[in-house]
Amino acid sequence: MVTTNKVGITGMGIVSSIGNDISTFSNSLRNGTSGIKQAAILKEPKVSVDIAAKIENFSFSDSIDHFQNVSDKKYHLAKRLGRRAPFVIQTSILSALEAWCSARLYDGKILPERIGVIVAGQNSTQNYQYDLISKFKKDPEYLSPRYALEFLETNQVGVLSELFDIKGEGFVVGGASATGNVGVIKGSQLVLSGIVDVCMVVGVAADLSPMDIQGFINIGAMGGKKYINQPEKACRPFDKEHEGFIYGQASACVILESESSAINRGIPFLAEVKGSAFHLDSNSSANPNVDGEARTMLSALSQAGVSVSDVNYINTHGSSSPLGDKTEAEAIQKVFKNHTSNLWLNSTKSLTGHCLYSAGLVELIATVEQMNKGFLHPNKNLEVPICDDLQFCGAEALDYHIDVAMSNSFGFGGINTSVVLKRG
Amino acid sequence: MSKEHVFEVVKNIIVEVLPDVELDQVSIEKSLKDLGANSIDRMEIVTMSMEELDLKIPLMSFAQVGNIEGMVDVLTDNYVASVESN
Numbered sequence: 420m421v422t423t424n425k426v427g428i429t430g431m432g433i434v435s436s437i438g439n440d441i442s443t444f445s446n447s448l449r450n451g452t453s454g455i456k457q458a459a460i461l462k463e464p465k466v467s468v469d470i471a472a473k474i475e476n477f478s479f480s481d482s483i484d485h486f487q488n489v490s491d492k493k494y495h496l497a498k499r500l501g502r503r504a505p506f507v508i509q510t511s512i513l514s515a516l517e518a519w520c521s522a523r524l525y526d527g528k529i530l531p532e533r534i535g536v537i538v539a540g541q542n543s544t545q546n547y548q549y550d551l552i553s554k555f556k557k558d559p560e561y562l563s564p565r566y567a568l569e570f571l572e573t574n575q576v577g578v579l580s581e582l583f584d585i586k587g588e589g590f591v592v593g594g595a596s597a598t599g600n601v602g603v604i605k606g607s608q609l610v611l612s613g614i615v616d617v618c619m620v621v622g623v624a625a626d627l628s629p630m631d632i633q634g635f636i637n638i639g640a641m642g643g644k645k646y647i648n649q650p651e652k653a654c655r656p657f658d659k660e661h662e663g664f665i666y667g668q669a670s671a672c673v674i675l676e677s678e679s680s681a682i683n684r685g686i687p688f689l690a691e692v693k694g695s696a697f698h699l700d701s702n703s704s705a706n707p708n709v710d711g712e713a714r715t716m717l718s719a720l721s722q723a724g725v726s727v728s729d730v731n732y733i734n735t736h737g738s739s740s741p742l743g744d745k746t747e748a749e750a751i752q753k754v755f756k757n758h759t760s761n762l763w764l765n766s767t768k769s770l771t772g773h774c775l776y777s778a779g780l781v782e783l784i785a786t787v788e789q790m791n792k793g794f795l796h797p798n799k800n801l802e803v804p805i806c807d808d809l810q811f812c813g814a815e816a817l818d819y820h821i822d823v824a825m826s827n828s829f830g831f832g833g834i835n836t837s838v839v840l841k842r843g
Numbered sequence: 844m845s846k847e848h849v850f851e852v853v854k855n856i857i858v859e860v861l862p863d864v865e866l867d868q869v870s871i872e873k874s875l876k877d878l879g880a881n882s883i884d885r886m887e888i889v890t891m892s893m894e895e896l897d898l899k900i901p902l903m904s905f906a907q908v909g910n911i912e913g914m915v916d917v918l919t920d921n922y923v924a925s926v927e928s929n
Contacts, residue, residue: 495863498862498863499861499862499863502862503859503860503862558894558899560890560893560899561890561891561893561894562890563887563890563891564883564886564887564890565883565887568883
């Protein structure tokens, strides 16, 4: 791709288990507040793991009242589009609204045709469908006509484009646990190629049905058994006692914008998306691959035009999966070699759980917040690291100046992604 | 079940589906379109009303309906018919 422009983040928004806006989320990161706890299992059949970092006490109507700088018209439209919509749509609307406001897009300086929207999420209606099944089997006639819209993933594209008057490109991307990063990568490419000036990228909250959770348990990916009575200890990225990922929920949104557009609107980059890479392992299974991960990190550095010694922080994929953590640690050693002693690592999942489709965006936002506020958040529950030659954050936050950061996300099906950020 | 009762049921469903509409704005001679309902809102109001009244009527029966009263009439007629057949 030939380009002379730059792309950066000009707005961010989040709804998560540790904060329903960026500032609360950021404070939780610094304080090492974890959203992981015993979750009430309300549905049948009961699954054996009930530990998760869920979005709790969420009210769409209350949350939407908190926004300033939203015109009455947009406020009413948001309410209308979201009030009766499934939970995942409601959380997407809220994270997108916060990002939109923080990027000051209400200034109306950009033509709707020059704005795009990417919904980073897959299988987002699984739980919604699961809830409808028994009623549907009894009385199919009473199925809401809205279902035909809502079971389509692209419904989110429609809802967000209507709410924000977006008329450029809009589509859905999926990449398993790397979905969020895939969205950021595709959004950056849209901006860099000049197809749009601004691209909203929304990571969809994973609303797993009991069947989905059981699937993750049965394939051996989900942890929470060893610490069934100590949920706060269950998620332990890179610790010897790790045993699988802990499910988390969040919707997270970033606004990507070209440098020329941001300058024109007088809005600073919160961080520059300096480069990124996306490589497959040609593998249909769940296992990660050292070479694939290393190749992706190197390729992202090369695209960013930075060397390994420029990077001083990695927001790891770090899902608390024994094989996943080991593989990523080896790949980081392979890429960064002697530089690993100058490089700090943590895993946001130790606080938020694994937010699956939105994880890449949650972690990108965590990276930007740490970068701009000068700290590194704790890597919770890391007591005995799986390796000695990597520098992991511990139980307390550190004051730290991040210059260039890398954020990794890897997904089932051999999907590897890395994004490189530079201070804005 | 009187027409008035069916209208009450329909009215509550209308304000549930259309958050900008208040109960006192819903008068029987108005059309759902007047109240700001799009075609999917209208279909949903019909489906939810049928469920609330425990009725199953082919959606085609509402094709010629021009306002809320027309819809209430179709629902009431079918409700009476279903009660009589039971």
